[in-house]
Amino acid sequence: MYEVGMYGGSFNPLHLGHVNDIIQASNQCKKLYVVLSVTDDPNEIDHRERYMWLKSVTKHMDNVEVIEIFDKNTSKDTYDWEAGVRDIKESIGKPISVVFSGDDYKGKNRWETLYPESKIVYFPRSEINISSTEIRNNPYKYYDYLPRVVQQYYVKKVCVVGTESCGKSTLVRNLAMFFNTTHVEEAGRYICDDAGGIDNMQKYHYFEILFKHKQLEKEALTNARKVMLIDTDSLITLYYYNLGFKDNDPLNQAFTNIAEGISVLNNYDLYLFLEPDVRWVQDGTRTYGEQSVREQNNLDLKALLEKNGIPYVTIRGSYQKRYEDSKNKILELVRGA
Numbered sequence: 245m246y247e248v249g250m251y252g253g254s255f256n257p258l259h260l261g262h263v264n265d266i267i268q269a270s271n272q273c274k275k276l277y278v279v280l281s282v283t284d285d286p287n288e289i290d291h292r293e294r295y296m297w298l299k300s301v302t303k304h305m306d307n308v309e310v311i312e313i314f315d316k317n318t319s320k321d322t323y324d325w326e327a328g329v330r331d332i333k334e335s336i337g338k339p340i341s342v343v344f345s346g347d348d349y350k351g352k353n354r355w356e357t358l359y360p361e362s363k364i365v366y367f368p369r370s371e372i373n374i375s376s377t378e379i380r381n382n383p384y385k386y387y388d389y390l391p392r393v394v395q396q397y398y399v400k401k402v403c404v405v406g407t408e409s410c411g412k413s414t415l416v417r418n419l420a421m422f423f424n425t426t427h428v429e430e431a432g433r434y435i436c437d438d439a440g441g442i443d444n445m446q447k448y449h450y451f452e453i454l455f456k457h458k459q460l461e462k463e464a465l466t467n468a469r470k471v472m473l474i475d476t477d478s479l480i481t482l483y484y485y486n487l488g489f490k491d492n493d494p495l496n497q498a499f500t501n502i503a504e505g506i507s508v509l510n511n512y513d514l515y516l517f518l519e520p521d522v523r524w525v526q527d528g529t530r531t532y533g534e535q536s537v538r539e540q541n542n543l544d545l546k547a548l549l550e551k552n553g554i555p556y557v558t559i560r561g562s563y564q565k566r567y568e569d570s571k572n573k574i575l576e577l578v579r580g581a
Contacts, residue, residue, distance in 0.1 A: 246272055246341040246363070250332065252279035252313075256288050257397070258297045259379055259389045261346070261372040268367060269344040270305050277336050278302065280312045283323065293397060300393045311335050329358045384470055384578050396465050400577050401510070403474040404570070405549070405556070406518030407541045411563060415518070416475040418567055419574065426464040427473040431457040432481065447495055450485045454478055454502055461510075470578055477515075478506040479548055483541075507552060514577050515556035516570050517546065522563065 251269045255262055270276045278298055282291040295312060302308040313331050315323060333340065340362045343355050347366040355364045374389045383390070383398045390398070402419075404412045413430060420427035432453045439445050457478070464472055482503035489496060520538040549556055557573055559566050 245274060247274050248336065248338055248340050249273035249276040249342045249344060250279060250336065250340050250362075251276065251344040252281060252332065254281045254283075254288065254376070255294045255298060256376050257379060257383075257394050258294060258301070258391060259372075259374055259376060259386075259394070260391060261369065261374050261389070263301050263391055264372055265344060265346065265367045266302060266305075266308070269365075270302075270308050272365075273342065274307060276305075276308045277340075278308060278310045279332055279335075280310060281323075281328065282312055282314045284315075289397070297391065297394050301391055325354070325358060387470055392466070396468070398470070399465060399468045400471045400513045400574075401474060402471055402514045402516065402574055402577070403477050403510070403512040404516045404518065405476055405480050405545065407520045407538050407545060409522075409538075410518040410520045411522055411566060412475050412518055414563075415566055415570060416473045419570060420473045422571060423469070423471050423473075423574065425469045425471055425473070426467050428457065428461045428464045428475060430475040431460055432476070432484075445488065447485075447489060447493075447499070450481060450488075450499065451502070453481050454499075454506055457481070458506060471574055474512065477510060477512070478503040479552060479554070480545065483545055483548055487541075504552065507554070514573065515549065515554055516559050516573065517549070517556040518566065519558060519560035521560050 249269050249272065251266060253262065266276075266278060280291065280295055280298060282288070282294075291312060295310060298310045302310060313328060313335060315328060315331075340359060342363045342365055343359045344365050344367065345355055346369050348369055349355060350366045355362075372389070374386055379386045379389060387395060387398065404416050404419075406412055413433075416427050416429070435449050435452050435456065436442055436445060439449050457476070461472075461474060482500060485499055485503075486496075520535075520542050546556070559569050559573075561569070
């Protein structure tokens with residue numbers, strides 16, 4: 245059993261090969277330092293994300309500590325290895341008994357030169373033969389090499405929007421089943437039911453919708469695979485809030501600020517906008533069934549998305565055509581990533 249071990253990398257992104265190495269290294273040390281190397285390279289994933297991933301996969305390992313070492317270089321090609329080692333040794337503050345590394349560095353004599361006082365242990369890459377570079381170039385091809393917490397980072401979020409009764413909920417469920425992933429149902433349905441129906445909705449109910457919907461999205465993301473389907477967004481909720489409440493209450497501006505802020509935070513990868521060219525069905529939560537009103541609401545919703553700088557893909561036609569067109573747009577999104 246070694247006293248102090250060190251295993252480092254940029255973990256850009258963290259993959260199961262790294263995780264396997266960390267487990268093996270932690271089993272051999274009383275104390276293991278996992279060193280996250282951070283440079284000024286703009287192509288690196290935010291170091292806070294990478295630190296969070298490392299903390300997540302090691303939180304049950306009492307003998308593991310994650311530390312960050314910052315370097316002013318903009319890429320690995322200009323990295324000052326000797327300066328980096330000095331920073332690592334200073335940060336750890338005690339003699340390093342062993343340095344762990346993948347065997348792709350074996351024979352280069354790098355670690356033996358930089359850590360002459362330490363034993364060097366190489367882990368075979370062949371056990372989980374993947375690299376961060378391969379994953380960055382095609383994350384969805386190598387998706388199963390990512391820990392669950394890292395998979396969430398790469399999930400493409402697809403939001404389906406439109407006026408009342410244009411098939412959003414059913415389409416979202418069907419697409420989620422096809423892509424074998426999770427979906428977020430419209431929170432307003434449940435809150436509307438609890439309120440006693442659409443005519444009994446008060447302003448605070450709409451605030452609940454905004455926050456509940458975001459909570460449901462966070463929960464669904466933990467088990468999503470490659471894509472996640474979302475029924476409606478905060479701007480659509482804002483639109484119907486404004487239809488229902490036309491007074492000069494200062495609360496209205498607060499609601500607008502929150503809804504627009506959530507929309508910016510969402511940063512969805514694809515919006516599918518469903519046209520109201522299927523029949524309107526009353527489900528107890530709907531109000532605007534006249535076709536002329538549906539068409540006006542449709543135009544207003546598009547204008548609201550455009551005002552907020554949100555591009556969207558229009559989906560129209562029969563339910564079968566909507567399903568096929570939506571499915572193909574999502575496949576394009578994933579394949580082109």
